[in-house]
Amino acid sequence: MTFFKSVLATVAIVFGIWLLVLFQPTPVEANAAQASTQVSENETAEPSVKPQNLTALPKAIAGITKMTKLDAIPSLWSEFLQSQTFTSKFTGAPIKLYVVYQDISSDYSEAKVTIGLDASSLHTSKHSVALPEADDFDELLPKGKYSTKQLIQGWNNINYARPIDMVLEVNDLGANGELKSTQLFVHYQ
Known part of the structure; x- marks a missing residue:
C-alpha cells in the first residue's frame, strides 16, 4: 500500500468516526442516562486505563492547524500532504503522524484539528x-x-460527561508510507 493510499484510508476512517460522533447523544442526554444507571455506593467504578505505549510522546506537534467542520477533515489532510515542509520528512524511514482534536464544539460538528509531526524533528515551534x-x-x-x-x-469509549481537552490519534507509518498501527487517546480537562 502506498503512502497516499494509507493516508486516504486514514482520512476515510477519521471521517467515519467523526460522523458517528456527531450522532452520539449530547452530554446532557448522557448525564441523564448515567444518573439513571448510577453505581451503588458499595461498588467502585473501574479506573480509567492509563496508556502503556505512549512513553515516547513528543512535547509538541507541529503541523497544519485549523478550526474546521469535522466533515472537512479530508481537505485538511490534502493540505498537509501538499506541504513540502512536512512531506519532506517522509524519507523512507518509519515515522509517527499525529492528529490532535481540540476545542470540540458542543454538537461535535467541528473542532480545532492539528495534523503534524514531532515539532523537534521540524526544528520549529511555529x-x-x-x-x-x-x-x-x-x-x-x-x-x-x-x-x-x-x-x-x-x-x-470517550466519557462525554467529562470535559474533553483533546483527543490524540497516533499513526505509525512504515518505511514505504503504509499505515502500520494506530493508537487513540483522550485527555480530559
Whole structure:
C-alpha cells in the first residue's frame, strides 16, 4: 500500500468516526442516562486505563492547524500532504503522524484539528501544539491495526460527561508510507 493510499484510508476512517460522533447523544442526554444507571455506593467504578505505549510522546506537534467542520477533515489532510515542509520528512524511514482534536464544539460538528509531526524533528515551534505528559492521557485504543468499526468503538469509549481537552490519534507509518498501527487517546480537562 502506498503512502497516499494509507493516508486516504486514514482520512476515510477519521471521517467515519467523526460522523458517528456527531450522532452520539449530547452530554446532557448522557448525564441523564448515567444518573439513571448510577453505581451503588458499595461498588467502585473501574479506573480509567492509563496508556502503556505512549512513553515516547513528543512535547509538541507541529503541523497544519485549523478550526474546521469535522466533515472537512479530508481537505485538511490534502493540505498537509501538499506541504513540502512536512512531506519532506517522509524519507523512507518509519515515522509517527499525529492528529490532535481540540476545542470540540458542543454538537461535535467541528473542532480545532492539528495534523503534524514531532515539532523537534521540524526544528520549529511555529504552529505547534503542546501536549500534556503521556501519563495524563487515557487510552481508548492500544497500539494495533483496526477496522473502521473498531476505531469508531474507540471514539465511543470517550466519557462525554467529562470535559474533553483533546483527543490524540497516533499513526505509525512504515518505511514505504503504509499505515502500520494506530493508537487513540483522550485527555480530559
